[in-house]
Amino acid sequence: MDRRSLLRATVAGAGGLALPFTAWPAAYAAPAQNAAGPYGPLQAPDANGIALPAGFSSRVIARSRQTVPGTSYVWHDAPDGGAVIPDGSGWIYVSNSEVSASAGGGASRIVFDANGTVTGASRILSGTNMNCAGGKTPWKTWLSCEEVSLGRVWETYPLGGTAVVRPAMGRFKHEAAAADPDRRVVYLTEDETDGRFYRFVPSVWGDLSAGTLQVLVAGSATSGTFSWQTVPDPDGSPTPTRRQVSGAKSFNGGEGCHYANGTVWFTTKGDNRVWQVNPAAGTYELAYDDNLVSPGTAPLTGVDNVTGTPSGDLFVAEDGGSMDICLITPDDKISVFLRVSGQSASELTGPAFTPAGDRLYFSSQRGTSGSASGGITYCVTGPFRR
Template structure:
């Protein structure tokens, strides 16, 4: 029996377990399957080389190594994970830089009409800042994707210097997602045998102290209950955190992470999966797996960064694949939302919606050049009739 058949049988057995806490109250009967999206087919590429549905438009916000329009700030190399934050009557988009030694993160501030008001650095001198996550108190967690990597808490408005949060664990960090209901922060690990963690701060809103736990379940489980156990040594040396708890479940390359109303969605690039952790009932399920799609029909591969909307739609970026952002609806339909042409040597990173949900930001990390340094990276804004 091949992997596809085994997975179908396993998932079918656990499908009924999806509860009302998942997907904003909508029960998911099975992992998402291809189907028509809510916005229709993609049109011919626009002037920026992006295929979008009718009614949507794109603009370039910044290019690596060049001044952000209307400012003197040079946009960073290799833009990666990002998020948006309210700022007065406008908003701020922050973006990591996945570059060794100088990494860090930058921010672009927008006025209410979308005009760029300023651009500036909020973190510097760190190492391969890949993804991260926003906190409910308005800070950005920037994560280092290196062995013994750290988490840095940053202030998008630049009002405070970034602060290291090593109590959140030293490992190959990828993304973070805050769960204000259980007052924990979920963390992914970008290793072929990485783990899924949660940080429990001693005081919610203060990430300086607390404990790290790892999700535990049978190695072959794709649907079912899970438990959490403390990681004995969060510093990960000499024994990496992922190897300290024998019952820990390992995932093939943890990537994006997004929390919404009782569910933490996270992705794994090695097996092209989107996982759903039901925090209410402490169980794990599959929201998408390309092995569960008819052969050759999977629209989403190279699964990477993830974000969501207030209406429950998930937007999943591709690292490779055919350079798309795919939409997964609460009804369990997966479909392309946009496609970049001529960016085959790049990856899509940092998808994030403006606070009002009308604009989507993301980057092509290496653009059409395929280069992490120089003028390769491009950061975009998509405007249109997004459903809420």
């Protein structure tokens, strides 16, 4: 038995019957496997160097250090994590800038009308460091996370208002955040080789100024049960938050995080995995592991930002790999949705759908130049499953 088969048997043996990862039984499902994508094969790269399935098209929305077309605002360097915030009949795409404070770190927004036409752009956060990913809230704010030691979460106001730091959410190497309105908590990932998975429980839902930071406690297996324990000192000094609670489960390089329909997914780049957690049942398992894929070669490596659609499809962007955004369906099938060519020194970031689900925004952080000043933000339109 080869390594992939052995590992797959081990995971399956942990829970028995395999079921789709959107339905959470007591049993554990096998991680996603290779299959043809629901949209068919990729076509030849378009004028933007993006290979898409038939029926889809791409356009450039903004380029770093250039004026956003239709506005007077110059787009930031190194666009990273992003989200779409509804705004009346239109929407706003927010995007982090993963550079130092001195180089212009923070976040910006692009405003669209109901037809997808750009009507404005502006800065919503300045003077912060290495804003990598984050997450949107149900009350239409954007949590911009600093990916540095003792990094902070900043709550920004894309619809108008001044950004505010949220120290109660902990100081560590923050990556992404995902709000869970059902349990009224916010999940947080940590980009360390021995990072942890956290949740923040606000004292009042909708107000992140005070609350309790907790960490996931579990064994070393890739599936099982877990509990939450309070982090004694969210300030993380002198003892880092990840080392304060005995038994806190270690994750190798936490990245993107997404919550929908009772399940939270997050990615770990150090081992190319997508994890799925059922908070109500207190169980976790693997949704994807590049060592457990068959037949053929694993399509997704360098796992990073993640988002989802109402249909239950997950879209996972690559940091490196083949510069793909891959799709994991609710029946545990994985395929490549798009591929960006000629930008191997970059990474794909900030995937986010419009409220209608017919447009996907994302960025290539360093574009064709391979430098922070070469970032490109795109929009893909087409017949997405909703």
